Amino acid sequence: MPPRARRLAAPLAAFLVGLVALLIAAYLTFAPSPRMTTASAVGGPFSLTAGDGRAVTEKDFLGTPHLVFFGFTHCPDVCPTKLFELSEMLRALGSKGAKVRALFITVDPERDTPAVMKSYGSSFDPRIVGLTGDRAQIDAVVRAYRAYAKKVPLKDGDYTMEHTSLVYLMDKDGRFIGSFNVERPPAQAAQDLLRYL
Numbered sequence: 001m002p003p004r005a006r007r008l009a010a011p012l013a014a015f016l017v018g019l020v021a022l023l024i025a026a027y028l029t030f031a032p033s034p035r036m037t038t039a040s041a042v043g044g045p046f047s048l049t050a051g052d053g054r055a056v057t058e059k060d061f062l063g064t065p066h067l068v069f070f071g072f073t074h075c076p077d078v079c080p081t082k083l084f085e086l087s088e089m090l091r092a093l094g095s096k097g098a099k100v101r102a103l104f105i106t107v108d109p110e111r112d113t114p115a116v117m118k119s120y121g122s123s124f125d126p127r128i129v130g131l132t133g134d135r136a137q138i139d140a141v142v143r144a145y146r147a148y149a150k151k152v153p154l155k156d157g158d159y160t161m162e163h164t165s166l167v168y169l170m171d172k173d174g175r176f177i178g179s180f181n182v183e184r185p186p187a188q189a190a191q192d193l194l195r196y197l
């Protein structure tokens with residue numbers, strides 16, 4: 001090896017080692033890892049019934065960002081409050097958000113028949129879509145969203161439901177973006193949602 005080449009060999013080797021290290025670091029940072037895939041696997045296919053008795057699936061809501069939340073019509077305070085906040089946010093969205101839908105999925109299908117969902121929903125923004133189904137369909141969608149719902153007996157023989165109060169923000173392809181905060185001024189929440197349109 002000529003002296004000049006020998007002088008260059010060491011820095012060149014160091015440079016190549018550095019470059020390889022950089023490429024590995026970049027790959028580890030940007031390549032989708034299995035853990036990220038699992039974390040984003042919230043949501044997915046479902047088969048439910050709308051208030052008018054129509055069968056609906058997740059495909060009916062693709063093409064525009066949408067919100068999903070779980071509840072039940074006998075809920076004393078959390079659900080009605082959330083439905084009210086969502087209605088205010090949807091009103092603030094105005095016509096720009098005409099296609100936006102908020103899916104209100106009951107965790108109490110025994111009492112929340114399509115007719116009950118329809119009548120309950122009429123007090124709120126029409127872009128809120130009340131959905132029910134049979135017990136197996138509801139259990140499946142609760143599982144798909146990694147949500148939680150549990151029947152809790154009351155003293156008088158009645159029961160209430162404990163449930164996840166998270167509002168899920170899904171993108172136009174039905175992928176989970178994150179939880180959506182509705183406990184803020186409606187215009188601010190609307191502005192946030194508009195970013196995903």
Ligand code: NI
Nearest residue numbers: 071075078079
């Ligand atoms: Ni509730």
